[in-house]
Amino acid sequence: MDNFLLANGYQLGKTIGEGTYSKVKEAFCTKHQRKVAIKIIDKMEGPEEFIQRFLPRELQIVRRLKHKNIIQVYETLESDDGKIYLVMELAEGGDIFDCVLQSGPLSESRARMLFYQLVEAVRYCHSHGVAHRDLKCENALLHKDTYLKLTDFGFATLLPLSYTELSRTFCGSTAYAAPEVLQGVPYDSKKGDIWSLGVVLYVMLCASQPFDDTDIPKMLWQQQKGVSVPRHLGLSNQCQDLIGRLLEPDMILRPSIEDVICHEWFSAPL
Template sequence: MDDAAVLKRRGYIMGINLGEGSYAKVKSAYSERLKFNVAVKIIDRKKAPTDFLEKFLPREIEILAMLNHRSIVKTYEIFETSDGKVYIVMELGVQGDLLEFIKTRGALQEDDARKKFHQLSSAIKYCHDLDVVHRDLKCENLLLDKDFNIKLSDFGFSKRCLRDESGRLILSKTFCGSAAYAAPEVLQGIPYQPKVYDIWSLGVILYIMVCGSMPYDDSNIKKMLRIQKEHRVNFPRSKHLTGECKDLIYRMLQPDVNRRLHIDEILSHCWVQPKARGLSSAAIKEGESSRSIDPQWTPEPGSDKKSATKLEPREEARAEARHETRPETKPEEDTVQVARQSETLGFSSEQMIRESEEGPPQQPPETHT
C-alpha cells in the first residue's frame, strides 16, 4: 500500500512533498479529524542505517511522545505499518523555517528577535528540566507558525541525559548536529555536557537572528576553532546592536564550559526581560574593539569568496537537512555539511572584516541581572 493509501485509512489526505532524504521524507496532509493541515514524517526502516534504527529513532519517538510545550512542534500521532514504515504526524510550520525567514527578510529587529528567542529559550528550559537535550539546534529546525511564533522541531539527535550514582549528568562523547552551530568542545571530540552544548547553539542562533550572518566563518574548522577558543565574537557595526544583546551572545558563545550561561541565566538576562534591560546600549561603542579584527576572516587566496557566507538557494540539500534524521558523524566526516552551512547566511568575508566590531562587552562578563 502506498503512502497516500496508508494515510487515507488513518484519516489524512496527503498533500505536497515538503522534503526528502535517503530514508525519510516529509509530506503535508490534511487531517479530517483535526480539520487542519499537518506534516507527516515517513521513515522507511528498510533504507535506514542500523545505528539510526537501533539508537536514534527509538530515542526520537520516546521523546516526541513526552513533550508538550507551546514552542515545540506538537506530535499528534505515531504509527507503523507492517512493511516497516514509520509515520510521525506533527504540527505544520506553515510559515517555513527561521533560516528561510531571515534569508528573505534579513536580520530581525531586536524586539522581534527577543520575542522569538524567548520562545526558543523557554522550549529549551522545558526540555532541560526534563533532562532532554536537543543537540541539533539550528535555524533550519526552528519552524514558524501562522503568527510567526517559534516551534522547535527535529529531535532526531535528541536524547535523555543519564546521571551517575551521585546524580551528576554523564558526559556525551559523540559529535552530532551541524558544525556551524557546534560548540568547540564538540568539534574537538572532547566529552561534553550536552545541555551546555545546546547553550552554545542558542548563542549562534541569536547572533544569526540579529546580524543576519554566521558568527564564525566555518569554511575552515581549525581556524574557526582557534577564534572560538580565544572567545572572539565580531558584531557587524551596521546592525547597531545594543550592549545588552551583545553581552548575552558573548556569554553564550563562551568556550569555557564552566562559565557558559545556563538556560535559567539566559531567561533572566536583562536583554531577554523586556521591562528590565539594564545595560547601556553604548556598552560597546561603535567601532571600538577589544582586539584587532582577526585576519582569519579573510578568504583563502584563490578561494571562491561566495562560498564563505553568501546566501544561495540550496533546495535539495536544505530539504534533507531540515527533514531527515541523520546518524551522528565525526567532525572529519562533516565536511560536506560544513561547506553547505557556510553558504547559508550573511555578508561576504570582506564585509565582515570591514564592518565588524569585536566583543567582549565592556560590562564585566560575570555580572548578571
C-alpha cells in the same frame, strides 16, 4: 505509502522539509479537518545505529514533551513496509533560516520575542531531562509569524541521572556545534545546546554565521578568539553581552538555560 495514510485518514500533500533519513510532508487530516505535518522515516534506508539507537530515542522523547513552543506530535504510525510516520502540528510560517534568507536580519525586538520562546522551549526540555543537540535555525519554525516552535528531536538524548556523565557522540550541524563537540572531547549536552542557541541568535540578528564552518581548524581558532558583532547593526549592549555569554568557548563558564532566561536583555527597553 499514500494508500496507508489514506486508510488512516490523511491526504498527503507537498514536501516541506527533508532530513538525512526522513522527509516531512504537509497533509490534511480528514478526521479532524485540519492540516498537519507528517515526518516519514524509512527504516529500510537508515543505518543500523540510527534505527537501533537514535530513532527509538526520538520516538520516546517526542511522546513525553508537551509545551506551547515545541511542535506537538499527535500520533505515530508504522506500516508493514518499515515506514514510520510522525503526525505533527503544522507550522505554516516556515523556519527562521528561510525567514532571514528572504527578509534579512530580524529587528532586535522581533528577534528577542522569538528567541525568548526558543529559550523557553529549551528550558522545558532541560528540566525534563532532554538535551536537543541539534538546535539550529532550520529547526525553529514560525507559526502565524509571532510564535516559535522547536522541532526535530532526531539527535536528542535523555540526560543521565548522574550529571557527571558526559556525552561523546558528535551530533547536529557543524556550523552550530560547540568547540568541545568539534574537538571530540566528552561534553555536557546541555552546554552544547546553549552554544547552539548563541549561533541561532547571531544568525537571527546578523543574517550570517558567526564562524566559518568550511574550515574546521580555522573555525575552532575563531571560536576561541571570540565572537564579534557587526557594528553597523546597532545592537544593544545587553544583546551583544548575551551573544558573548552564549558563545563562551569554555564549557564550564557558559551559562545554564536558567541563567540565560534571566538575562537582562529580555527585560531591557529597546
